[in-house]
Amino acid sequence: MSAAPTPGTAAGETRTAAPRRRRSRALTIGGPISLRAYFALAAAGFVLFVLAWILAWVFQLAPRLLLPAPWDVVNRLARLAGDGTLWSDVQASVWRIVVGFLIATALAIPIGVLIGTYRIAEAFIEPFVDFVRYMPVVSFVPLTMVWMGIDDTQKFTIVFIGTFFQEVLLIMDNTKRVPMDFVNIGRTLGIRDVGILVRIVLPSAAPLIWDTLRISLGWAWTWVVVAELVAATSGLGYRTNVAIRFGQMDTIIGYLIVLGILGLVTDQTMKAVGRALFRWAER
């Protein structure tokens, strides 16, 4: 290749072909990378984080009492896992999320679809939902405690408040993306409105709705821990609160990591299930 004259150059003229440096494709916007490179980079991110942590510990950027070493945290988690504390805490929190989230979702889907399709429903419900959505969920924690104590019902309620109003608005948006001509086809086939909603609008919006659920599930973790931090007798947030009182930094950090892992696992599971359910939607 290098010896061949460049097309377009006059005969006899030689060009010292300064090899044009090409930037790697991976460094261009939207450039592709291999699956292996992806996982290697992802792992590197985590390794870097642990490394930074160890360095901070070695050089005592914070007093050791406030910043324990990674292995101290792992040891503590192993102990809490060994005596069953960790498992029962996870169970308590997961249960609260599952119930609160399912109730919120079961109501948010029909309401979201309705306000995404009927302007009357939108006018009636959307402004109010928007109004509630701007109320900080944390402010509901003391209120719900006064109303219903600190048992599971109060936790369900907090998770519900934290996810329902967001879900309704997002699902409304998901529904509005269903092409109007899909609805029109249903009409020309003589299908009544309820049938159009159930058999056309809902399945059409389903992949987007699933994504909405995945994102709201992430928030549900936050809200359950917030509620447990304030007042609870079990759960991940409760254990963290106890640890604060006793200055157990290893437990606090360990539970934070557990929360991160649980979130990652839930998210990836939701993504995988979504891919399996909605194969037809891939590009």
Added chain:
Amino acid sequence: MTTPRLEARAIRKTFDGPRPVEALGPFSLSLAENEFVSIVGTSGCGKSTLLMVAAGLTDPTAGEILVDGESIAGAGRDRGVVFQTYTLFPWMTARGNVEFALRGEKGMGAAERRRVALENLDLVGLSKFADAYPRQLSGGMKQRVAIARALCYRPRILLMDEPFGALDAQTRLLMQELLTRIWEAHKLTVLFITHDVDEAVYISDRVIVMTNQPGRLKEEVAITLPRPRTIEVQETAEFLALRHRILTSIRQESLAKEPGLAVEA
């Protein structure tokens, strides 16, 4: 005189707003049974609005649409529609999409639905793709399935809104041939909206040119080209004369819409 299959009586459509837009009419038209009528006009002339009104998907501000002499109230299975946008449901296979349209047929069992769906997919040459999902089909194939879906329940009229508008020129030509073949073999009443004059002349019995906003009937041209028509007809003098006449008619409207574009001869 026999009752027209489809009749539009003094249809008007005005879109409300701070500055109301008179989109259509008054516009009247009647289609005889088994007639293939195309409507051409500049973009925004209201031809798609006319189709939406005829389909019963938009209410006219005034006037009425009659099918076999009966006034329509909304959309219905007596009129099949093919849109320009791809409207196959992506979560169903080609056959599933056609079968979906057949679910409204009273007393038709699953086996019969399947048989009729395959028969109609065969009509558009896609029986081999019955189990393919829309994302696996090309644009032309999707529109063929859409045609099969609109035909399978035997509506009395087929309404088509620039169904080939999103396709490349080569595919469009093949689709026109296919539609001509189907029409000649099965006889259907078709109202066809397009902005492609060649397409309109090639496939129609009659072409109607609309004026620019509000859309009214400007000119009506009977297409006397012999049938069965093959693509070669497009090179005959008769075709070219008809084409020229319609293009000239539309051009006047386009120039009125886009002032300053007229080239002085």
